[in-house]
Amino acid sequence: MLPKLLLFVLITFTIVGTSYGKSLMMMVKNESKDGDANPNEEDDAAKKIKTEIEDDLAPPKHLDAVKIGRDGNLNSNFHKEVFLGEDLDNFENGNYELKDQKSKLEEIFHLIDTNKDKHLDNSELTAWVLSKTREHFEEAKRGNAQQFAKIDTDGDNQITWNEYLAEFLAQRNFDKKSVAEKLKNSEKIEISKDVEDEVEDARDKWMQSASEGETDFLTSEQFLDFQHPETSKGMLQYLVEDFLHDMDIDGDGELSIHEYMSVGSDVDVDTQADEWAQIRKKEFRNVMDVNHDNKVTKDELEKYLDPLSENMAEQEARQLIAFGDDDGDDKLSLDELLENSEFYTGSKLYNYAKSVHDDL
């Protein structure tokens, strides 16, 4: 990690009291407008850095149980997150043997099947998706409280931007004590362009979560908004704004299908054949653009990004059924679930057919 960081060109900036956030913000904004040829590549790079830091303090790009990331990329784990909830980690980390995976899925199946007719219907799955989403939120709150307590060393239920920044930079191989000292004395700190971009992004989101006129600190509730805006109705509009900031190229406050697919407005989107484009096109037309007028408004985006929206949970339930519904009765049987386990858990029950055979 460290040698890689050292390869980046080191740049210097001066921290000048409270205007620092603003001047830094403007500096970075201008740069990214000029050279933002491929936002996805940058996001991938940032993601790579992030996955290597445990309990990273940077506001996460990936929001659990939200269909889309803050970078506009679809959350490829979404189905699994809302189907398995916290158990997803166990499936992904290989904590379950195949036979355990099977019995775990059976257990989940029976939990969802509240009317005990041995089939999962849309209303059962909608309720399940919402309950798993709430579970994600509870988990986010727990983790957030721990992080907050770690930074708020004097326990006054506030963390200042400088306390946060010192901890944040410490996670990126800076010496926390000397960083804290420099911040206190408004001395300059040398950071790489990459880290500077991250700091800038964090500062933007910090400002969204802080009270007006009191932007120097966050309370624990505000810190939760900062790290997990998906858990707060009031923060959804900021998620929408972040999203539009990146995607709304013509600045009309709405999203066109061309903008969402990152192609020029003269391109015929139906000729875009690659999988990424196909998935985005489908999502835009079938899910995001509720009234099918080829525009996704702020209102539509807010509904789409709200993990506790009943409509979205129902949509998701429909997709969860459609994927495994081999006999087309609009319900999911246990066999259909096990047969198509890869979609729901990420791993195929290779010996499922065999073990059914053995049971006979």
Ligand SMILES: [Ca+2]
């Ligand atoms: Ca049922």
Ligand SMILES: [Ca+2]
């Ligand atoms: Ca637009």
Ligand SMILES: [Ca+2]
């Ligand atoms: Ca629309």
Ligand SMILES: [Ca+2]
């Ligand atoms: Ca079925």
